[in-house]
Amino acid sequence: MALLQISEPGMSAAPHQHRLAVGIDLGTTNSLVATVRSGSAVCLPDQHGRTLLPSVVHYSTARVVVGHEAQAKQNQDPANTVVSVKRFMGRGLADVADAATPYRFVDEPGMLKLVTAGGVKSPVQVSADILRALKARAEESLGGELAGAVITVPAYFDDAQRQATKDAAQLAGLNVLRLLNEPTAAAIAYGLDNAAEGTYVIYDLGGGTFDVSILELTRGVFEVRATSGDSQLGGDDFDHRVYCWLLEQAGLSQLNEHDVRLLLTRAREAKEALTEHDLTRITAKLSNEVVIDLELSSATFQAITAHLVQKTINPVRRALRDARLTVADIKGVVLVGGATRMPHVHRAVGELFGQPPLTNLDPDKVVALGAAMQADVLAGNKGDDDWLLLDVIPLSLGLETMGGLVEKIIPRNSTIPTARAQDFTTFKDGQTALAVHVLQGERELVTDCRSLARFELRGIPPMVAGAARIRVSFQVDADGLLSVSAREQSTGIAASIAVKPSYGLGDDEIARMLQDSLRHAGDDMEARKLAEARVEAEALIDASQAALASDGDLLDAAERGAIDDQIERLLAAMAGHDADVLRELTEALNHATQEFAARRMDRAVKRGLAGQKIEEL
Amino acid sequence: MSFDFSRSHFDLFAQPELFQIDRAALDARYRELQAQYHPDRYASAADIEKRLALQIATRINEAYQTLKSPLARGRYLLQLSGVETQEETNTAMPMDFLMGQMEWREAIAEAKASQNVEALERLNVELRGETDALEAELGALLDRAQYEDAAIAVRKLRFMEKLDAEIGNAIEAALF
Numbered sequence: 059m060a061l062l063q064i065s066e067p068g069m070s071a072a073p074h075q076h077r078l079a080v081g082i083d084l085g086t087t088n089s090l091v092a093t094v095r096s097g098s099a100v101c102l103p104d105q106h107g108r109t110l111l112p113s114v115v116h117y118s119t120a121r122v123v124v125g126h127e128a129q130a131k132q133n134q135d136p137a138n139t140v141v142s143v144k145r146f147m148g149r150g151l152a153d154v155a156d157a158a159t160p161y162r163f164v165d166e167p168g169m170l171k172l173v174t175a176g177g178v179k180s181p182v183q184v185s186a187d188i189l190r191a192l193k194a195r196a197e198e199s200l201g202g203e204l205a206g207a208v209i210t211v212p213a214y215f216d217d218a219q220r221q222a223t224k225d226a227a228q229l230a231g232l233n234v235l236r237l238l239n240e241p242t243a244a245a246i247a248y249g250l251d252n253a254a255e256g257t258y259v260i261y262d263l264g265g266g267t268f269d270v271s272i273l274e275l276t277r278g279v280f281e282v283r284a285t286s287g288d289s290q291l292g293g294d295d296f297d298h299r300v301y302c303w304l305l306e307q308a309g310l311s312q313l314n315e316h317d318v319r320l321l322l323t324r325a326r327e328a329k330e331a332l333t334e335h336d337l338t339r340i341t342a343k344l345s346n347e348v349v350i351d352l353e354l355s356s357a358t359f360q361a362i363t364a365h366l367v368q369k370t371i372n373p374v375r376r377a378l379r380d381a382r383l384t385v386a387d388i389k390g391v392v393l394v395g396g397a398t399r400m401p402h403v404h405r406a407v408g409e410l411f412g413q414p415p416l417t418n419l420d421p422d423k424v425v426a427l428g429a430a431m432q433a434d435v436l437a438g439n440k441g442d443d444d445w446l447l448l449d450v451i452p453l454s455l456g457l458e459t460m461g462g463l464v465e466k467i468i469p470r471n472s473t474i475p476t477a478r479a480q481d482f483t484t485f486k487d488g489q490t491a492l493a494v495h496v497l498q499g500e501r502e503l504v505t506d507c508r509s510l511a512r513f514e515l516r517g518i519p520p521m522v523a524g525a526a527r528i529r530v531s532f533q534v535d536a537d538g539l540l541s542v543s544a545r546e547q548s549t550g551i552a553a554s555i556a557v558k559p560s561y562g563l564g565d566d567e568i569a570r571m572l573q574d575s576l577r578h579a580g581d582d583m584e585a586r587k588l589a590e591a592r593v594e595a596e597a598l599i600d601a602s603q604a605a606l607a608s609d610g611d612l613l614d615a616a617e618r619g620a621i622d623d624q625i626e627r628l629l630a631a632m633a634g635h636d637a638d639v640l641r642e643l644t645e646a647l648n649h650a651t652q653e654f655a656a657r658r659m660d661r662a663v664k665r666g667l668a669g670q671k672i673e674e675l
Numbered sequence: 676m677s678f679d680f681s682r683s684h685f686d687l688f689a690q691p692e693l694f695q696i697d698r699a700a701l702d703a704r705y706r707e708l709q710a711q712y713h714p715d716r717y718a719s720a721a722d723i724e725k726r727l728a729l730q731i732a733t734r735i736n737e738a739y740q741t742l743k744s745p746l747a748r749g750r751y752l753l754q755l756s757g758v759e760t761q762e763e764t765n766t767a768m769p770m771d772f773l774m775g776q777m778e779w780r781e782a783i784a785e786a787k788a789s790q791n792v793e794a795l796e797r798l799n800v801e802l803r804g805e806t807d808a809l810e811a812e813l814g815a816l817l818d819r820a821q822y823e824d825a826a827i828a829v830r831k832l833r834f835m836e837k838l839d840a841e842i843g844n845a846i847e848a849a850l851f
Contacts, residue, residue, distance in 0.1 A: 077719070205719070206718070206719065235718045235719070236715065236718060279706055372850065375850060376847065376850075379843070379846070379847075432715075435715065436715055436718035436719060437718070437719055438718075438719045446706065446709055446710045446713060446715070447713075447715060448709060448713075472736075472740075473736050473739075473740075474736075475714060475729050475732050475733045475736065476733060476736050476737070477733045477737070500847075533729075533733065535714070535729055536713070536714040536715065536729065536732070
């Protein structure tokens, strides 16, 4: 296969040749893939004609199942069926202290992981499995290899969440043309469809995230004036309120994971039913034979979720303030995301803006369609009549200063790409190192902001205090991703690093990478390559160790020793800085475990035949 | 793709090197420049071109932000004339100005303590008025090439900017 591949995808196609490009809406609840076909954007359906792919992945020892098939397993095997994984992207255990998830988490620096029957999975890997399914669907439907994809992210995603999303896409083998903010994607689809001009608000309440963006639309230019939101607020929270109401009404507590999942599913169904009806009946039979049979009225539902609707209003006000606009300046409000179907959400938005919101586009599809249109432009398929998109960074970036305070370097709502530099100096004679702590957020205290990276600049030539002039530069690219570089001005010693705190890279590793690049004055491309190699190596080590723990008895001592050796060698290489060595050793470990993997597959099949649950063994 | 990074912001935006600025022309030129150099135009290009587009678009944004804001524009004009504004080092301000600042801070602190959003909004409008006047003064000083006095005006405006941020934070804290 390697020999057949003569060119990099998307890189060397002849001019005017149509390149296959897609837009992917990687949603909390559902995901979609869309493309532009003979001039208009369409969502690509699966073999059964369904466009929505439930963002659900089921892991067993034997295989990975994505979408409807996985969703069908969520009630019988909740712990191994990952739903709403988007909420865990770039998040640690402390961030997702949600009692109603049936998962076993492993806390890792930067990002948590999930323990499944298929091994320990990071949210990036789970997302990559969803993206792989969409990629396969697109390639089958379009009949060729994709040149590139635009992946949408909530506008309010921070750097860690964006980086995790991009990593997932790369892990799925996608060439990421751009990370595009979801409300901006919606604005493209809406604006182009309706030839809209003026100031518009996009109110996007999805399954797990809330965004609001204010855009100025003028002849072919989409300019984001301000964005705000809440990356932990969405339709899921409404389900959760109904779930809590059910527990309360039925006098339940201490449910097992099956019952938790069952009731959350019933809660979601009730919420959806109340979009059309004033009353709905909720029935469920719990594992202890207890039967729940309750009626939920639309008035009760609205009362128990009113505070959630209110929580979306404050970000809207903040965005208006930041854009220095009032509701009178807004020409139209576009609703995006399945959760905006709830009548009380609809009403609250209408009341706030004094006009009925615009809903002439399918709120589930509009983001994917906009992403497809942008992908078509970025792939170079459009002519001169394409448009310009100017987006912003949602949260301020800053550095820790004395006393645990944050000094903002790049304020929120700055148009990207953007860069800003800050000069530092030494405060002791002969000081050769300087600590730099990068943060994201609006609060004054370090402890209230998200820590993106903490590293030490070493190798500063010894000088008297205050003589060294170290310029730390922040660069935010068009994906909204941050990289930081530092240069000692008098000697020209430079270091740069892509801030990659999400996983795989601890603070120590970042420091080491930085020192290394200081010494070698290597560029960030090397660091990036290394980081990627590390991620792959780590994923394989995790998977191998999990497999050895569960099925180590399938190997004799010599075989086991050979695999352990390879893991050891790869672990040793992880401490080093040679991406090529890492890749070679990763490949070697992959090779060494092939036979083992085959035997595990056999065992799984046999167990399946014996009528036992694989997950329980 | 070629771009001269040594051009001044004014030159890049085809504007005369003056404090007065044609905002409509500035906006139009900004869109024209980004339409040409934005990284989205090079999303399928070679890495080296992507990197260059990133740097150019970053510069265009920086130039636009600098020229759009009266304070940043004034500071930049002084810098082009070789005058340091010494905003971090020179804290010696005229007595009456410092008195005025103290009054501002008291008023903000009072409104903040009582979470009075309306009072904060009023202060915001009032501050805007004073800032506008100072900006006009800065423009006049720059036009007359009175750079030392213009530098003082820049430092004053920096104080006003901090007050504005403080009011903004107080309103946010009270509202959200």
